Amino acid sequence: MTPAPRVSFLAVAGIMWKREMLRYLRDRSQFFGGVSRTVLWLVILGFGLGASLREIEGYTYAQYILPGVITLNVLFASLQSAIALVYDREVGLLREVIVSPAPILAVALGKVLGGATISVIQGSIPLLIAPFIDGLPSLPYLLLAWVVMFFMGLLLTSLGIVIAARLKTFEGFGAISNGVILPLYFLSGSIFPLRGIIGGIGFLQIPEALREELRRVGVYAIGGGWVVQLPWWIEVLVYANPVSYQLDLLRFALLRFQQLPMMADLLVTFVLPPIAVVIAAFMMRRMVQTR
DSSP states (O other): OOOOOOOOHHHHHHHHHHHHHHHHHHOHHHHHHHHHHIIIIIIIIHHHHHHHHOOBTTBOHHHHHHHHHHHHHHHHHHHHHHHHHHHHHHTTHHHHHHHSSSOHHHHHHHHHHHHHHHHHHHHTGGGGTGGGGTOOOOHHHHHHHHHHHHHHHHHHHHHHHHHHTTOSSGGGHHHHIIIIIHHHHHTTTSSSOSEEEESOOSGGGSOHHHHHHHHHTTOOOOSSOEEEEOOHHHHHHHHHOHHHHHHHHHHHHHHSOOSSOHHHHHHHHHTHHHHHHHHHHHHHHHHHHTO
């Protein structure tokens, strides 16, 4: 019996990545969904609610939620890419790939890399509005923001594959949206700080150079305001949410402001995703074998 031909690991991953990109380019609804979320959350909520809050830790509300809106787009893009596995399973494509000589880890890696790439594209949509709210960072920090988006996409696409392995039909995606995406988003510090001063007046009226000097010594607000202190049980949920740390690092890249330990941000952002990819590969094989 002729042995099965060896298949290049990188070639398989590249083919799966290309397939994900072609699927994204043919589905314009994802792009328009990213635009609509940006308009609703960043423009309408940012400027509407920002008129009342004035400042959050020395930033306008639109500036503060910019990283959160990026994270929301990454969340939807990643999980939508992963949920497509349900369709691949129904048409038999996933089974054909799994039983082929292609390494399952390469298949999963290509799928996850495709989802992460799409996440970066979708996450970059709010950056188009960033210059209008004085939220666009310098090039080195912008590159860091893209790297964080990519690793966030790796983690969330892998999570989506684990969830997709438990879904039987596409109808379950509505429950995923409400039961997974929104809790990860709201419990990450995306629209409110973990602690700090809200509504302070005067900080944004002083010259930018002086604001930068104050921020270097840890001063982010002056004047009156409300001190935010979340209930302990919400703090526990926020600290247990891996998206909180990735968002915190993304906020540092865009605003040079963070509220969680830098080491924790780096570990969760860059160490957890590779582990999640391996788990996603295991779940992809199990998804076919148990059907």
